[in-house]
Amino acid sequence: MIEVSRHIALVTTTRADWGILQPLATALRDDADVRLSIIAGGAHLSEPHGMTVKEIEAAGFDIAAHVPMPLEDDSARGAGHALGAACGGFADAFADLKPDLAIVLGDRFEILGAASAALMARVPLTHVHGGEASEGQIDEQVRHAVTKMAHLHFPAAQAYADRIISMGEDPARVFPVGSLAVETIRTQPIMDWAPIASELGLDPDIGVLAVTYHPVTLADDHGVGPVLALGEALSLFDDMQVVITGVNADPGSSAVADGMQRIADAHPAAVVVPSLGHARYLSLVKAASAVVGNSSSGIIEAPALGTPTVNIGPRQDGRLRAPSVIDCAETPNAITGALTQALSPASQAIAARCDTPYGADDTCREMVTALKTVPLDGLLIKHMHFSGAERSVDDMRAGTTALEVVR
Numbered sequence: 001m002i003e004v005s006r007h008i009a010l011v012t013t014t015r016a017d018w019g020i021l022q023p024l025a026t027a028l029r030d031d032a033d034v035r036l037s038i039i040a041g042g043a044h045l046s047e048p049h050g051m052t053v054k055e056i057e058a059a060g061f062d063i064a065a066h067v068p069m070p071l072e073d074d075s076a077r078g079a080g081h082a083l084g085a086a087c088g089g090f091a092d093a094f095a096d097l098k099p100d101l102a103i104v105l106g107d108r109f110e111i112l113g114a115a116s117a118a119l120m121a122r123v124p125l126t127h128v129h130g131g132e133a134s135e136g137q138i139d140e141q142v143r144h145a146v147t148k149m150a151h152l153h154f155p156a157a158q159a160y161a162d163r164i165i166s167m168g169e170d171p172a173r174v175f176p177v178g179s180l181a182v183e184t185i186r187t188q189p190i191m192d193w194a195p196i197a198s199e200l201g202l203d204p205d206i207g208v209l210a211v212t213y214h215p216v217t218l219a220d221d222h223g224v225g226p227v228l229a230l231g232e233a234l235s236l237f238d239d240m241q242v243v244i245t246g247v248n249a250d251p252g253s254s255a256v257a258d259g260m261q262r263i264a265d266a267h268p269a270a271v272v273v274p275s276l277g278h279a280r281y282l283s284l285v286k287a288a289s290a291v292v293g294n295s296s297s298g299i300i301e302a303p304a305l306g307t308p309t310v311n312i313g314p315r316q317d318g319r320l321r322a323p324s325v326i327d328c329a330e331t332p333n334a335i336t337g338a339l340t341q342a343l344s345p346a347s348q349a350i351a352a353r354c355d356t357p358y359g360a361d362d363t364c365r366e367m368v369t370a371l372k373t374v375p376l377d378g379l380l381i382k383h384m385h386f387s388g389a390e391r392s393v394d395d396m397r398a399g400t401t402a403l404e405v406v407r
Helices: 015-029 053-058 076-097 109-121 139-149 158-166 180-187 193-199 224-237 253-266 278-287 301-305 332-342 345-352 363-373 393-406
Strands: 006-012 034-041 063-067 101-105 125-128 152-154 208-212 241-245 270-273 290-293 309-312 325-328
Touching: 006 015, 006 076, 006 363, 015 034, 015 053, 015 101, 015 125, 015 180, 015 278, 015 363, 034 053, 034 076, 034 109, 034 363, 053 063, 063 076, 076 109, 101 109, 109 125, 109 139, 125 139, 152 363, 180 301, 180 363, 193 278, 208 224, 208 278, 224 253, 224 290, 224 332, 241 253, 241 278, 253 270, 278 301, 290 332, 309 332, 325 332
Parallel strands: 006 034, 006 101, 034 063, 101 125, 125 152, 208 241, 208 290, 241 270, 290 309, 309 325
Antiparallel strands: none
């Protein structure tokens, strides 16, 4: 038996992160020099969230380890207990698998558990989509905490690479490769919308809005109030069909999900789908007249697919914007105005240009090359790096020594 040169563990906890990571997983699985182990946990193993681990298996991937988490309680206490379970479960997975590297994406609180477990297991960590901002979310702090735990970084834009470096990370370990999601959209065919629409009981020839709204975890009501505003605005567009996708497993998710179901019940042509799967979701977004809500998919995927976005509230504050993204306040009038603008010929024309700050060439290939070739010796040791305007570590040490001599 020929030994592979590198054993890589890929962590996934939601349908969203798997949709982005799947091309990388495929490339690593098919590489003769790599042994890939997929660790699936969190919402993937939750029936209310679609039991989306089945989508990973249906795509031909074996699951090396399962990390279940208690997601039924969406209170702050419940999220804390889920995070604790994540730490324990990922610790067991890393101890059993003993990978050379681990990969995590983004800013979900479950990822903080995986990163913490990797840190204690002395498994070098690779962070995808670091350096971004989402100032209305707990995710903001989680993302930057994971950045400081990580040893390799694959940000989706140069501005995010610059932010990571400004946090003291070694520039030689930061690879601004672009977004896997955008590369997938540009290089792979999108599924035909007509059969998916028919499956959902919709008419493929009538305009559709893609609505995805998640809890705003730093808001007192987790975003329940804005859901009511969204429902009031959507009621004015009763000539449009509406597809509402499932809510993330975040604090406050059950109340937001209840509100979204009420929106669907009140609209003449709306459906709620807990999980479309990544490929079908991209088909929906491409076919949609607009994406409405507060999901990062409206910031990253929708512009690359040529669809305008109505981004509601502060959840995505701080992220780079394409020209096709229309930000609005969390009020019925603001949402109505933004959606009217998004449906206008001018906005549709802007979106059709598919301008995005997240695109790059050969994203997946560059990631695989780095993962295969970066030296593992010494990778666990991290030195704080400074810009030229700041003192180096050696200068600071010298300064401390001189001070001690004076004393």
